Amino acid sequence: MSNNQSKQVFVAYAYGLYDKRDYRKVFSSLEKVFGVRFIFADEKITNMHILQKILSYIRSSDFSIFDISAWNPNVTLELGIALALSENWYICFNPSQTNLSEVPSDIRGIDRIQYISFADLEDKLTVLLDQRYPRSSRIGVDDYLAGLESDITDLLKREPGLGVVEVSDILGVHKRMAQVAVRQMLESGKLRSEGKTKGVKYFIAEPVVKLSTRRRLPRGA
Structure with missing residues:
Protein backbone atom coordinates (compact mmCIF):
# COMPACT_ATOMS: atom_id res chain seq x y z
CA MET A 1 0.00 0.00 0.00
CA SER A 2 1.37 3.42 -0.91
CA ASN A 3 1.91 5.94 1.89
CA ASN A 4 -0.44 8.52 0.40
CA GLN A 5 -3.57 6.39 0.78
CA SER A 6 -6.04 7.59 3.39
CA LYS A 7 -7.92 4.27 3.75
CA GLN A 8 -11.13 6.23 3.31
CA VAL A 9 -13.83 5.19 0.83
CA PHE A 10 -16.86 7.23 -0.23
CA VAL A 11 -20.11 5.27 -0.72
CA ALA A 12 -23.22 6.53 -2.51
CA TYR A 13 -26.45 4.55 -2.60
CA ALA A 14 -30.22 5.06 -2.67
CA TYR A 15 -31.16 5.57 0.99
CA GLY A 16 -34.82 4.70 0.49
CA LEU A 17 -34.04 1.34 -1.09
CA TYR A 18 -32.75 -0.58 1.93
CA ASP A 19 -32.97 -0.38 5.70
CA LYS A 20 -30.03 1.83 6.67
CA ARG A 21 -28.86 -0.45 9.50
CA ASP A 22 -28.92 -3.60 7.37
CA TYR A 23 -27.09 -2.05 4.42
CA ARG A 24 -24.40 -0.29 6.44
CA LYS A 25 -23.76 -3.35 8.58
CA VAL A 26 -21.95 -4.76 5.54
CA PHE A 27 -19.55 -1.82 5.56
CA SER A 28 -19.14 -1.75 9.35
CA SER A 29 -17.98 -5.36 9.27
CA LEU A 30 -15.39 -4.60 6.59
CA GLU A 31 -14.13 -1.50 8.41
CA LYS A 32 -13.01 -3.70 11.31
CA VAL A 33 -11.30 -6.24 9.07
CA PHE A 34 -9.41 -3.86 6.76
CA GLY A 35 -9.04 -0.81 8.99
CA VAL A 36 -10.76 1.33 6.35
CA ARG A 37 -13.32 4.09 6.92
CA PHE A 38 -16.45 4.29 4.77
CA ILE A 39 -18.15 7.68 4.56
CA PHE A 40 -21.68 8.38 3.36
CA ALA A 41 -23.42 11.57 2.34
CA ASP A 42 -26.57 11.39 4.45
CA GLU A 43 -28.22 14.40 2.86
CA LYS A 44 -29.90 14.81 -0.51
CA ILE A 45 -28.17 17.18 -2.90
CA THR A 46 -30.38 20.24 -2.53
CA ASN A 47 -27.88 23.11 -2.53
CA MET A 48 -24.30 24.04 -3.38
CA HIS A 49 -23.10 23.53 0.21
CA ILE A 50 -24.04 19.84 0.15
CA LEU A 51 -22.61 19.47 -3.35
CA GLN A 52 -19.29 20.90 -2.20
CA LYS A 53 -19.26 18.49 0.74
CA ILE A 54 -19.71 15.52 -1.61
CA LEU A 55 -16.96 16.87 -3.87
CA SER A 56 -14.70 16.98 -0.84
CA TYR A 57 -15.61 13.41 0.14
CA ILE A 58 -14.84 12.07 -3.34
CA ARG A 59 -11.54 13.95 -3.64
CA SER A 60 -10.30 12.99 -0.17
CA SER A 61 -11.12 9.28 -0.56
CA ASP A 62 -8.89 6.61 -2.08
CA PHE A 63 -11.82 5.61 -4.28
CA SER A 64 -15.62 5.73 -4.36
CA ILE A 65 -18.34 3.10 -4.63
CA PHE A 66 -21.58 4.03 -6.38
CA ASP A 67 -24.45 1.61 -5.80
CA ILE A 68 -26.70 2.32 -8.79
CA SER A 69 -29.44 -0.08 -7.65
CA ALA A 70 -32.80 1.50 -8.57
CA TRP A 71 -30.81 4.11 -10.54
CA ASN A 72 -31.35 6.85 -7.94
CA PRO A 73 -31.04 10.50 -9.19
CA ASN A 74 -28.69 11.52 -6.35
CA VAL A 75 -26.40 8.55 -6.93
CA THR A 76 -26.47 9.34 -10.65
CA LEU A 77 -25.36 12.91 -9.95
CA GLU A 78 -22.61 11.78 -7.58
CA LEU A 79 -21.34 9.26 -10.14
CA GLY A 80 -21.32 12.03 -12.73
CA ILE A 81 -19.18 14.15 -10.42
CA ALA A 82 -16.66 11.31 -10.03
CA LEU A 83 -16.60 10.83 -13.80
CA ALA A 84 -15.90 14.52 -14.31
CA LEU A 85 -13.14 14.50 -11.70
CA SER A 86 -11.59 11.34 -13.19
CA GLU A 87 -11.27 9.93 -9.68
CA ASN A 88 -11.06 6.21 -8.88
CA TRP A 89 -14.51 4.69 -8.59
CA TYR A 90 -16.50 1.48 -8.92
CA ILE A 91 -20.18 0.82 -9.54
CA CYS A 92 -22.28 -1.94 -8.03
CA PHE A 93 -25.93 -2.91 -8.22
CA ASN A 94 -28.56 -5.44 -7.27
CA PRO A 95 -30.23 -6.56 -10.54
CA SER A 96 -33.46 -7.43 -8.73
CA GLN A 97 -33.78 -3.77 -7.73
CA THR A 98 -32.63 -2.24 -11.00
CA ASN A 99 -34.27 -1.63 -14.35
CA LEU A 100 -31.18 -2.01 -16.52
CA SER A 101 -32.92 -0.43 -19.50
CA GLU A 102 -32.72 2.88 -17.60
CA VAL A 103 -28.93 2.67 -17.26
CA PRO A 104 -27.06 4.59 -19.99
CA SER A 105 -25.24 2.39 -22.50
CA ASP A 106 -21.83 3.88 -21.69
CA ILE A 107 -22.26 2.76 -18.06
CA ARG A 108 -23.50 -0.76 -18.85
CA GLY A 109 -20.17 -1.80 -20.34
CA ILE A 110 -18.10 -0.75 -17.31
CA ASP A 111 -16.76 -3.46 -15.02
CA ARG A 112 -19.11 -3.62 -12.05
CA ILE A 113 -19.91 -5.47 -8.85
CA GLN A 114 -23.19 -7.35 -9.12
CA TYR A 115 -24.76 -8.73 -5.93
CA ILE A 116 -27.96 -10.55 -4.97
CA SER A 117 -27.83 -10.25 -1.17
CA PHE A 118 -26.00 -8.31 1.54
CA ALA A 119 -23.82 -11.38 2.20
CA ASP A 120 -22.93 -11.48 -1.50
CA LEU A 121 -22.17 -7.74 -1.46
CA GLU A 122 -19.87 -8.18 1.55
CA ASP A 123 -17.97 -10.97 -0.22
CA LYS A 124 -17.55 -8.91 -3.40
CA LEU A 125 -16.40 -5.85 -1.44
CA THR A 126 -13.95 -8.04 0.48
CA VAL A 127 -12.34 -8.96 -2.84
CA LEU A 128 -12.23 -5.31 -3.88
CA LEU A 129 -10.65 -4.15 -0.62
CA ASP A 130 -8.12 -6.97 -0.71
CA GLN A 131 -7.08 -5.68 -4.14
CA ARG A 132 -6.82 -2.08 -3.00
CA TYR A 133 -5.21 -2.62 0.41
CA PRO A 134 -2.38 -3.40 -0.14
CA ARG A 135 -2.80 -4.42 -3.78
CA SER A 136 -3.38 -1.76 -6.42
CA SER A 137 -4.41 -3.97 -9.36
CA ARG A 138 -7.79 -3.01 -10.80
Missing part, protein backbone atom coordinates in the same frame (compact mmCIF):
# COMPACT_ATOMS: atom_id res chain seq x y z
CA ILE A 139 -8.76 -6.22 -12.54
CA GLY A 140 -12.36 -7.34 -12.34
CA VAL A 141 -13.62 -8.66 -9.00
CA ASP A 142 -14.75 -11.97 -10.50
CA ASP A 143 -11.43 -12.43 -12.33
CA TYR A 144 -9.49 -11.68 -9.15
CA LEU A 145 -11.51 -14.19 -7.13
CA ALA A 146 -11.11 -16.82 -9.88
CA GLY A 147 -7.35 -16.29 -9.78
CA LEU A 148 -7.27 -16.78 -6.01
CA GLU A 149 -9.39 -19.94 -6.29
CA SER A 150 -6.90 -21.26 -8.83
CA ASP A 151 -4.02 -20.52 -6.42
CA ILE A 152 -5.85 -22.31 -3.58
CA THR A 153 -6.50 -25.31 -5.84
CA ASP A 154 -2.81 -25.55 -6.76
CA LEU A 155 -1.78 -25.15 -3.10
CA LEU A 156 -4.13 -27.85 -1.79
CA LYS A 157 -3.02 -30.24 -4.51
CA ARG A 158 0.54 -29.84 -3.20
CA GLU A 159 -0.36 -29.62 0.49
CA PRO A 160 -3.79 -31.10 1.23
CA GLY A 161 -5.37 -30.61 4.63
CA LEU A 162 -4.53 -26.95 5.24
CA GLY A 163 -6.70 -24.58 7.24
CA VAL A 164 -7.80 -21.06 6.23
CA VAL A 165 -5.06 -19.35 8.27
CA GLU A 166 -2.39 -21.54 6.66
CA VAL A 167 -3.82 -20.84 3.19
CA SER A 168 -3.83 -17.09 3.83
CA ASP A 169 -0.27 -17.13 5.23
CA ILE A 170 1.21 -19.21 2.39
CA LEU A 171 -0.54 -17.26 -0.38
CA GLY A 172 0.03 -13.90 1.30
CA VAL A 173 -3.63 -12.87 1.24
CA HIS A 174 -5.86 -11.44 3.93
CA LYS A 175 -7.54 -14.07 6.14
CA ARG A 176 -10.98 -12.63 5.34
CA MET A 177 -10.23 -12.94 1.63
CA ALA A 178 -9.15 -16.56 2.05
CA GLN A 179 -12.38 -17.28 3.95
CA VAL A 180 -14.48 -15.86 1.11
CA ALA A 181 -12.67 -17.88 -1.55
CA VAL A 182 -12.74 -21.13 0.44
CA ARG A 183 -16.45 -20.74 1.25
CA GLN A 184 -17.34 -20.20 -2.39
CA MET A 185 -15.23 -23.19 -3.41
CA LEU A 186 -17.02 -25.34 -0.84
CA GLU A 187 -20.41 -24.16 -2.10
CA SER A 188 -19.47 -24.94 -5.71
CA GLY A 189 -18.20 -28.40 -4.80
CA LYS A 190 -14.55 -27.70 -5.61
CA LEU A 191 -13.41 -28.36 -2.02
CA ARG A 192 -14.42 -30.63 0.83
CA SER A 193 -13.74 -30.11 4.52
CA GLU A 194 -12.84 -32.30 7.49
CA GLY A 195 -13.16 -31.34 11.12
CA LYS A 196 -15.12 -28.60 12.84
CA THR A 197 -14.74 -24.90 13.78
CA LYS A 198 -11.12 -23.80 14.19
CA GLY A 199 -9.68 -27.20 13.35
CA VAL A 200 -11.35 -27.60 9.97
CA LYS A 201 -9.07 -28.67 7.12
CA TYR A 202 -9.69 -28.41 3.38
CA PHE A 203 -9.07 -30.81 0.51
CA ILE A 204 -9.69 -30.87 -3.22
CA ALA A 205 -13.05 -32.54 -3.81
CA GLU A 206 -12.81 -35.75 -5.78
CA PRO A 207 -14.95 -35.80 -8.93
CA VAL A 208 -18.12 -37.85 -8.62
CA VAL A 209 -17.99 -40.93 -10.85
CA LYS A 210 -21.40 -42.02 -12.06
CA LEU A 211 -21.77 -45.77 -12.19
CA SER A 212 -23.53 -47.34 -15.13
CA THR A 213 -26.98 -48.70 -14.33
CA ARG A 214 -27.01 -51.11 -17.27
CA ARG A 215 -27.11 -54.76 -16.32
CA ARG A 216 -24.20 -56.77 -17.51
CA LEU A 217 -25.23 -59.88 -19.40
CA PRO A 218 -23.57 -63.14 -18.40
CA ARG A 219 -21.07 -64.64 -20.81
CA GLY A 220 -22.61 -66.75 -23.50
CA ALA A 221 -25.98 -65.05 -23.22
Whole structure:
Protein backbone atom coordinates (compact mmCIF):
# COMPACT_ATOMS: atom_id res chain seq x y z
CA MET A 1 0.00 0.00 0.00
CA SER A 2 1.37 3.42 -0.91
CA ASN A 3 1.91 5.94 1.89
CA ASN A 4 -0.44 8.52 0.40
CA GLN A 5 -3.57 6.39 0.78
CA SER A 6 -6.04 7.59 3.39
CA LYS A 7 -7.92 4.27 3.75
CA GLN A 8 -11.13 6.23 3.31
CA VAL A 9 -13.83 5.19 0.83
CA PHE A 10 -16.86 7.23 -0.23
CA VAL A 11 -20.11 5.27 -0.72
CA ALA A 12 -23.22 6.53 -2.51
CA TYR A 13 -26.45 4.55 -2.60
CA ALA A 14 -30.22 5.06 -2.67
CA TYR A 15 -31.16 5.57 0.99
CA GLY A 16 -34.82 4.70 0.49
CA LEU A 17 -34.04 1.34 -1.09
CA TYR A 18 -32.75 -0.58 1.93
CA ASP A 19 -32.97 -0.38 5.70
CA LYS A 20 -30.03 1.83 6.67
CA ARG A 21 -28.86 -0.45 9.50
CA ASP A 22 -28.92 -3.60 7.37
CA TYR A 23 -27.09 -2.05 4.42
CA ARG A 24 -24.40 -0.29 6.44
CA LYS A 25 -23.76 -3.35 8.58
CA VAL A 26 -21.95 -4.76 5.54
CA PHE A 27 -19.55 -1.82 5.56
CA SER A 28 -19.14 -1.75 9.35
CA SER A 29 -17.98 -5.36 9.27
CA LEU A 30 -15.39 -4.60 6.59
CA GLU A 31 -14.13 -1.50 8.41
CA LYS A 32 -13.01 -3.70 11.31
CA VAL A 33 -11.30 -6.24 9.07
CA PHE A 34 -9.41 -3.86 6.76
CA GLY A 35 -9.04 -0.81 8.99
CA VAL A 36 -10.76 1.33 6.35
CA ARG A 37 -13.32 4.09 6.92
CA PHE A 38 -16.45 4.29 4.77
CA ILE A 39 -18.15 7.68 4.56
CA PHE A 40 -21.68 8.38 3.36
CA ALA A 41 -23.42 11.57 2.34
CA ASP A 42 -26.57 11.39 4.45
CA GLU A 43 -28.22 14.40 2.86
CA LYS A 44 -29.90 14.81 -0.51
CA ILE A 45 -28.17 17.18 -2.90
CA THR A 46 -30.38 20.24 -2.53
CA ASN A 47 -27.88 23.11 -2.53
CA MET A 48 -24.30 24.04 -3.38
CA HIS A 49 -23.10 23.53 0.21
CA ILE A 50 -24.04 19.84 0.15
CA LEU A 51 -22.61 19.47 -3.35
CA GLN A 52 -19.29 20.90 -2.20
CA LYS A 53 -19.26 18.49 0.74
CA ILE A 54 -19.71 15.52 -1.61
CA LEU A 55 -16.96 16.87 -3.87
CA SER A 56 -14.70 16.98 -0.84
CA TYR A 57 -15.61 13.41 0.14
CA ILE A 58 -14.84 12.07 -3.34
CA ARG A 59 -11.54 13.95 -3.64
CA SER A 60 -10.30 12.99 -0.17
CA SER A 61 -11.12 9.28 -0.56
CA ASP A 62 -8.89 6.61 -2.08
CA PHE A 63 -11.82 5.61 -4.28
CA SER A 64 -15.62 5.73 -4.36
CA ILE A 65 -18.34 3.10 -4.63
CA PHE A 66 -21.58 4.03 -6.38
CA ASP A 67 -24.45 1.61 -5.80
CA ILE A 68 -26.70 2.32 -8.79
CA SER A 69 -29.44 -0.08 -7.65
CA ALA A 70 -32.80 1.50 -8.57
CA TRP A 71 -30.81 4.11 -10.54
CA ASN A 72 -31.35 6.85 -7.94
CA PRO A 73 -31.04 10.50 -9.19
CA ASN A 74 -28.69 11.52 -6.35
CA VAL A 75 -26.40 8.55 -6.93
CA THR A 76 -26.47 9.34 -10.65
CA LEU A 77 -25.36 12.91 -9.95
CA GLU A 78 -22.61 11.78 -7.58
CA LEU A 79 -21.34 9.26 -10.14
CA GLY A 80 -21.32 12.03 -12.73
CA ILE A 81 -19.18 14.15 -10.42
CA ALA A 82 -16.66 11.31 -10.03
CA LEU A 83 -16.60 10.83 -13.80
CA ALA A 84 -15.90 14.52 -14.31
CA LEU A 85 -13.14 14.50 -11.70
CA SER A 86 -11.59 11.34 -13.19
CA GLU A 87 -11.27 9.93 -9.68
CA ASN A 88 -11.06 6.21 -8.88
CA TRP A 89 -14.51 4.69 -8.59
CA TYR A 90 -16.50 1.48 -8.92
CA ILE A 91 -20.18 0.82 -9.54
CA CYS A 92 -22.28 -1.94 -8.03
CA PHE A 93 -25.93 -2.91 -8.22
CA ASN A 94 -28.56 -5.44 -7.27
CA PRO A 95 -30.23 -6.56 -10.54
CA SER A 96 -33.46 -7.43 -8.73
CA GLN A 97 -33.78 -3.77 -7.73
CA THR A 98 -32.63 -2.24 -11.00
CA ASN A 99 -34.27 -1.63 -14.35
CA LEU A 100 -31.18 -2.01 -16.52
CA SER A 101 -32.92 -0.43 -19.50
CA GLU A 102 -32.72 2.88 -17.60
CA VAL A 103 -28.93 2.67 -17.26
CA PRO A 104 -27.06 4.59 -19.99
CA SER A 105 -25.24 2.39 -22.50
CA ASP A 106 -21.83 3.88 -21.69
CA ILE A 107 -22.26 2.76 -18.06
CA ARG A 108 -23.50 -0.76 -18.85
CA GLY A 109 -20.17 -1.80 -20.34
CA ILE A 110 -18.10 -0.75 -17.31
CA ASP A 111 -16.76 -3.46 -15.02
CA ARG A 112 -19.11 -3.62 -12.05
CA ILE A 113 -19.91 -5.47 -8.85
CA GLN A 114 -23.19 -7.35 -9.12
CA TYR A 115 -24.76 -8.73 -5.93
CA ILE A 116 -27.96 -10.55 -4.97
CA SER A 117 -27.83 -10.25 -1.17
CA PHE A 118 -26.00 -8.31 1.54
CA ALA A 119 -23.82 -11.38 2.20
CA ASP A 120 -22.93 -11.48 -1.50
CA LEU A 121 -22.17 -7.74 -1.46
CA GLU A 122 -19.87 -8.18 1.55
CA ASP A 123 -17.97 -10.97 -0.22
CA LYS A 124 -17.55 -8.91 -3.40
CA LEU A 125 -16.40 -5.85 -1.44
CA THR A 126 -13.95 -8.04 0.48
CA VAL A 127 -12.34 -8.96 -2.84
CA LEU A 128 -12.23 -5.31 -3.88
CA LEU A 129 -10.65 -4.15 -0.62
CA ASP A 130 -8.12 -6.97 -0.71
CA GLN A 131 -7.08 -5.68 -4.14
CA ARG A 132 -6.82 -2.08 -3.00
CA TYR A 133 -5.21 -2.62 0.41
CA PRO A 134 -2.38 -3.40 -0.14
CA ARG A 135 -2.80 -4.42 -3.78
CA SER A 136 -3.38 -1.76 -6.42
CA SER A 137 -4.41 -3.97 -9.36
CA ARG A 138 -7.79 -3.01 -10.80
CA ILE A 139 -8.76 -6.22 -12.54
CA GLY A 140 -12.36 -7.34 -12.34
CA VAL A 141 -13.62 -8.66 -9.00
CA ASP A 142 -14.75 -11.97 -10.50
CA ASP A 143 -11.43 -12.43 -12.33
CA TYR A 144 -9.49 -11.68 -9.15
CA LEU A 145 -11.51 -14.19 -7.13
CA ALA A 146 -11.11 -16.82 -9.88
CA GLY A 147 -7.35 -16.29 -9.78
CA LEU A 148 -7.27 -16.78 -6.01
CA GLU A 149 -9.39 -19.94 -6.29
CA SER A 150 -6.90 -21.26 -8.83
CA ASP A 151 -4.02 -20.52 -6.42
CA ILE A 152 -5.85 -22.31 -3.58
CA THR A 153 -6.50 -25.31 -5.84
CA ASP A 154 -2.81 -25.55 -6.76
CA LEU A 155 -1.78 -25.15 -3.10
CA LEU A 156 -4.13 -27.85 -1.79
CA LYS A 157 -3.02 -30.24 -4.51
CA ARG A 158 0.54 -29.84 -3.20
CA GLU A 159 -0.36 -29.62 0.49
CA PRO A 160 -3.79 -31.10 1.23
CA GLY A 161 -5.37 -30.61 4.63
CA LEU A 162 -4.53 -26.95 5.24
CA GLY A 163 -6.70 -24.58 7.24
CA VAL A 164 -7.80 -21.06 6.23
CA VAL A 165 -5.06 -19.35 8.27
CA GLU A 166 -2.39 -21.54 6.66
CA VAL A 167 -3.82 -20.84 3.19
CA SER A 168 -3.83 -17.09 3.83
CA ASP A 169 -0.27 -17.13 5.23
CA ILE A 170 1.21 -19.21 2.39
CA LEU A 171 -0.54 -17.26 -0.38
CA GLY A 172 0.03 -13.90 1.30
CA VAL A 173 -3.63 -12.87 1.24
CA HIS A 174 -5.86 -11.44 3.93
CA LYS A 175 -7.54 -14.07 6.14
CA ARG A 176 -10.98 -12.63 5.34
CA MET A 177 -10.23 -12.94 1.63
CA ALA A 178 -9.15 -16.56 2.05
CA GLN A 179 -12.38 -17.28 3.95
CA VAL A 180 -14.48 -15.86 1.11
CA ALA A 181 -12.67 -17.88 -1.55
CA VAL A 182 -12.74 -21.13 0.44
CA ARG A 183 -16.45 -20.74 1.25
CA GLN A 184 -17.34 -20.20 -2.39
CA MET A 185 -15.23 -23.19 -3.41
CA LEU A 186 -17.02 -25.34 -0.84
CA GLU A 187 -20.41 -24.16 -2.10
CA SER A 188 -19.47 -24.94 -5.71
CA GLY A 189 -18.20 -28.40 -4.80
CA LYS A 190 -14.55 -27.70 -5.61
CA LEU A 191 -13.41 -28.36 -2.02
CA ARG A 192 -14.42 -30.63 0.83
CA SER A 193 -13.74 -30.11 4.52
CA GLU A 194 -12.84 -32.30 7.49
CA GLY A 195 -13.16 -31.34 11.12
CA LYS A 196 -15.12 -28.60 12.84
CA THR A 197 -14.74 -24.90 13.78
CA LYS A 198 -11.12 -23.80 14.19
CA GLY A 199 -9.68 -27.20 13.35
CA VAL A 200 -11.35 -27.60 9.97
CA LYS A 201 -9.07 -28.67 7.12
CA TYR A 202 -9.69 -28.41 3.38
CA PHE A 203 -9.07 -30.81 0.51
CA ILE A 204 -9.69 -30.87 -3.22
CA ALA A 205 -13.05 -32.54 -3.81
CA GLU A 206 -12.81 -35.75 -5.78
CA PRO A 207 -14.95 -35.80 -8.93
CA VAL A 208 -18.12 -37.85 -8.62
CA VAL A 209 -17.99 -40.93 -10.85
CA LYS A 210 -21.40 -42.02 -12.06
CA LEU A 211 -21.77 -45.77 -12.19
CA SER A 212 -23.53 -47.34 -15.13
CA THR A 213 -26.98 -48.70 -14.33
CA ARG A 214 -27.01 -51.11 -17.27
CA ARG A 215 -27.11 -54.76 -16.32
CA ARG A 216 -24.20 -56.77 -17.51
CA LEU A 217 -25.23 -59.88 -19.40
CA PRO A 218 -23.57 -63.14 -18.40
CA ARG A 219 -21.07 -64.64 -20.81
CA GLY A 220 -22.61 -66.75 -23.50
CA ALA A 221 -25.98 -65.05 -23.22
